[in-house]
Amino acid sequence: MKRSTANKLNMYESVHAVLTDHQSSWQTVPAFASAVTTFETKLNLLRARITEQLSVTTGVTMEKNLRTEDLRKRMLIVEHALFLLGRASGDVQLRERNHSSKSALSLMNLNEFAARCTELKGDLENYGTQLAAYGITQQAIDELIPLLSGIDELNNSTRKAIIKRKSITKAIADLEQELNELLRVELDRLILVFRESEPAFYQSFESARITINYGGGGSRGEEPLSTAV
Incomplete structure (x- = not known):
């Protein structure tokens, strides 16, 4: 108020x-x-x-914060694995795409974070089977991919809440x-x-x-x- x-x-x-x-x-x-x-x-x-x-916006914000915090933690683990895979295989683009940090993920706005989720989803679909050597199980990948796909829905909910708040x-x-x-x-x-x-x-x-x-x-x-x- x-x-x-x-x-x-x-x-x-x-x-x-x-x-x-x-x-x-x-x-x-x-x-x-x-x-x-x-x-x-x-x-x-x-x-x-x-x-x-x-x-x-309170409920939407709380849900967004909880889901994105959990998602960032999961993303960081597989990003490190993909970075190491890219480094070991000489895939410079894979390595650079996943040369991330917790603070970098936290500082992204909604659009940047959604774009990063889409990018990471593509890497997991292409290289996920090679991550077992880095401790990333298929179950972890299967759990993460739907979360990455759902970020657009979460962003839309946030935008709708903001629009409704403006109307109020x-x-x-x-x-x-x-x-x-x-x-x-x-x-x-x-x-x-x-x-x-x-x-x-x-x-x-x-x-x-x-x-x-x-x-x-x-x-x-x-x-x-x-x-x-």
């Missing part, structure tokens, strides 16, 4: 707490009650979208705009009715409307009309 969204959410929650505490003051004013209902509906949607945003982020921004407009255009006007009759409610609402930028002070953002009256 962006810091600006967190700051606004804190303000919305403060406003909601004040409205809940002073329900008896505004529930007999139809326009105010209607605005509160709309505010609560949009706030609930915002909460849901934020929760969804936080969780949408846009929905959050839209809800923030709608909530800000509802507060500024309706509730900040309607609260003036209670300035004299319900001063505690009015002052609590005014205080709640301050958006605090944690680490950088606080501001009213778009000033509610009540401050100009």
Whole structure:
């Protein structure tokens, strides 16, 4: 969650707490009650979208990290064997393709890693039967090849999660705009009715409307009309 969204959410929650505490003051004013209902509906949607945003990539990222970490370990073992095979046989290209390291594999981006998996899969299909002398069993090769083939599916899942997260982020921004407009255009006007009759409610609402930028002070953002009256 962006810091600006967190700051606004804190303000919305403060406003909601004040409205809940002073329900008896505004529930007999139809326009105010209607605005509160709309505010609560949009706030609930915002909460849901934020929760969804936080969780949408978490599972995919955890799975990607676990699978790629396991895959890198398996790849490194057979790469060393292929390197030694290339060195022993004088196959310079085989040797250079597999002249890798754990750090080099870790630094690859998704596309680079997928390309390396495809390249290694080809080497295993062509030279796998010659790796027994280096301690690489056929079972290990048979287990590794499907993992190498599955890296594209894993990358696609990650990309889809990123795209979905962007969509949710846009929905959050839209809800923030709608909530800000509802507060500024309706509730900040309607609260003036209670300035004299319900001063505690009015002052609590005014205080709640301050958006605090944690680490950088606080501001009213778009000033509610009540401050100009």
